[in-house]
Amino acid sequence: MKDKNLDYNSIIGLFLILFILTIFTYFNINNNNKESKKEYKKIIFFKKKEKNNLFILENNVLRLKISNIGGIINEVLLKKYKAYDPLLSYHTKNLYLIKNSSFLYKMSFLNNKGLNINTENLLFKPLLFNNTKKYNKILIMRAKNPYGKGFLDYIYTIGKNNQYDIGFSIKTTNFFPFKESVSINLEQKILSLEKDRDWENSYTQAYYSNNNNNSIKYLSEKKTEEKNLSNINWIAHKQQFFASIFKPEKILKHIFIRSYNFSSGNSLKKIQFKTFIKKKENEEFNFSFRFYFGPLDFYLLKDYKNGFENIIPFGWGFLKWINKYFFLIIFQLLEKTNLNYGIIIILMTIVVKLILAPITYKQYKLSAIMKLIRPEIEKLNKDYKNNEDAFKKQKAMMNLYKKVGVNPMSGCVSTLFQIPIFYSLFKFFPTIINLRGKSFLWVDDLTSYDSILELPFFIPFYGNHISLLTLLYSLALFFYTKLSNNDKKDFSQNEHNTIPDINFLLYLMPIIMLFFINSYASALSLYYFISNIINICFLFLIKKFMLNEEKILMNIQEKKI
Known part of the structure; x- marks a missing residue:
């Protein structure tokens, strides 16, 4: 019985030791885990506690x-x-x-x-x-x-x-x-x-x-x-x-x-x-x-x-080059005058138009000569009505242009030369930080649109505001188009009625621009408005003082003889 009791006591003792060791190990591991979790929670949630x-x-x-x-x-x-x-x-x-x-x-x-x-x-x-x-x-x-x-x-x-x-x-x-x-x-x-x-x-x-x-x-x-x-x-x-x-x-x-x-x-x-x-x-x-x-x-x-x-x-390709090394340089030189930035844009427009004046003059001169030789062109159109005579007509036209000393393609070249300048400004004014927040007259920021009236509704492609500078630009463009196309006709239209009236497309342009740039930088609208005012003045000066149509006509007649 004693041995049995000893055996029972030994077994019970072993179980107690194992139980104590298990409890100790569990609490030790749990305590370590708690410490790690406390440290982890301290890391994760300290933002709530720390200032x-x-x-x-x-x-x-x-x-x-x-x-x-x-x-x-x-x-x-x-x-x-x-x-x-x-x-x-x-x-x-x-x-x-x-x-x-x-x-x-x-x-x-x-x-x-x-x-x-x-x-x-x-x-x-x-x-x-x-x-x-x-x-x-x-x-x-x-x-x-x-x-x-x-x-x-x-x-x-x-x-x-x-x-x-x-x-x-x-x-x-x-x-x-x-x-x-x-x-x-x-x-x-x-x-x-x-x-x-x-x-x-x-x-x-x-x-x-x-x-x-x-x-x-x-x-x-x-x-x-x-x-x-x-x-x-x-x-x-x-x-x-x-x-x-x-x-x-x-x-x-x-x-x-x-x-x-x-x-x-x-x-x-x-x-x-x-x-x-x-x-x-x-x-x-x-x-x-x-x-x-x-x-x-x-x-x-x-x-x-x-x-x-x-x-x-600043744009891609050639447009970026124009903005970096042409417009930016002119702008920074004028900026040294310390004038209002609206005035600087006006002066910048004048400088650019003066640089382009020779091209503009040649364009107007070509237009005047083409108007004077219109009767000759109409005569050639009548002489070569048939499609079989298209080559002869083209050759006769080239001989006429050669005699009067004009190249119709030069007008296209000058126009193409000005197109990159026109579009490069779309990238220049909205990105030039010197204009940011600068005011001029009723404009509060020359890099954003000017608004004289906020609309209670949104018009597709136009916006929910009315820009006065955009209106002025569109009106100036319309009057310039009208003046520059006075007494002009599309010669081919008389003979081929199926060809659309190019003048209609020209008069549509002011309306398109009114919608297109209403939300653009007001500096852009100001530049284009002043540019068209200068174009109108150029047109008047060239017609009245720089081009003598009678003298040009006499020269044409002499060359034809």
């Missing part, structure tokens, strides 16, 4: 606020510019490129055990402030490793005086061994800053440069688009007049980028990109970016020598 402290970096043109939560740039203020205020119908609000979490970026460090550090969940503390007499220039933000020893540093440096660039470095020290690839995610909601949201959105899109700095590509401005890219030098989130540009110290080998449009609200688009930075095994992570937060100023961007200036949409 969002902001630290300022500033120079003459920029003011940045860096958050202790995630160590990210929370706010970017451009000190020399203002945003449009719809309540006051003017540019009076502080201009923030970034505000209220519109700009987010994070890094993800993953180790071989599956532990992940997501920097957006880290609490950063300021380690170093480099104070100058006026502004803070350097800020080092440090976050501790939540799973052990080591720390992560974000180092921000702001450019001197009037510079719009920011240096941003990421460095680890004694971090736990993590995998060779570190993911970087960045997204920005592009804030609306201008009068016409739809017009502004059409100029807002993502640009990027790969391999060749001077060759850039872009994502669609109209629809959602995503791409996998390689060998990227820099990425730009471009607005109508401002940009956020991200330039890594090394080429990004692979990157995923996405652009998404917002149909309403204060944001125009959301642009995201994701990439992976590789490092050597057992090596600390060290990577740097340059950020540019500033205006789309051609010469300012050109100074960075990275091709940034090419994101300004």
Whole structure:
């Protein structure tokens, strides 16, 4: 019995020991798990508990606020510019490129055990402030490793005086061994800053440069688009007049980028990109970016020598060349007069018309000669009525033109020469930042439409407002068309009634332009209005004082003899 009792007691004792060990192990593991979960919850939910402290970096043109939560740039203020205020119908609000979490970026460090550090969940503390007499220039933000020893540093440096660039470095020290690839995610909601949201959105899109700095590509401005890219030098989130540009110290080998449009609200688009930075095994992570937060100023961007200036949409091909090296130069020379920008546009129009005056004069002279030889042309039309005589008629026409010393094709050439100049202005005025927010007479912003009456309804292709400058331009174009076509007839129409009346199409043009540019930049309408007023004056001067039709007719008769 004693042995049995001993056996029973031994068995019971063993069970008690096993039970105690099990309970101890369970509570120990559970306690460790709780500690890990507490640490994880501390990382995930600290935003609710910790106060969002902001630290300022500033120079003459920029003011940045860096958050202790995630160590990210929370706010970017451009000190020399203002945003449009719809309540006051003017540019009076502080201009923030970034505000209220519109700009987010994070890094993800993953180790071989599956532990992940997501920097957006880290609490950063300021380690170093480099104070100058006026502004803070350097800020080092440090976050501790939540799973052990080591720390992560974000180092921000702001450019001197009037510079719009920011240096941003990421460095680890004694971090736990993590995998060779570190993911970087960045997204920005592009804030609306201008009068016409739809017009502004059409100029807002993502640009990027790969391999060749001077060759850039872009994502669609109209629809959602995503791409996998390689060998990227820099990425730009471009607005109508401002940009956020991200330039890594090394080429990004692979990157995923996405652009998404917002149909309403204060944001125009959301642009995201994701990439992976590789490092050597057992090596600390060290990577740097340059950020540019500033205006789309051609010469300012050109100074960075990275091709940034090419994101300004001056047009394609030859149109871009005209805007960069013709209109921009003339505009900047006239800008030195310190006159009102409306007056500068008027002076610019006069200068351009004077440069083109020889071509205009030749065009009018050709028109006058063609009018004087009209009887001869009509006679040839009668002499060669049959289709079989088409070649003879063409030869007789060429002989007539040769005798009177005119080339009808020269009129086409001069017209074709002026077409690129006409269309290049459609890209110039809505993108030149110097005109942004500048007023003239009743116009409050020369880069947006002027409105003398808001309509309670929307007219397709026209809009919901009436632009006075567009009306004036259309009227001036109509009167110029009427004056320049007085006493003119389409010679071929008398013989071939099936050919449409070209004059009808010419008179239709003012109506088309009235609808087409009603929502365009008012500077464009002002330029075209003044241009047509000058054309009318040129026409009057040439007819009255520069072209003697009797003398020209005598010369024609002499040449015919």
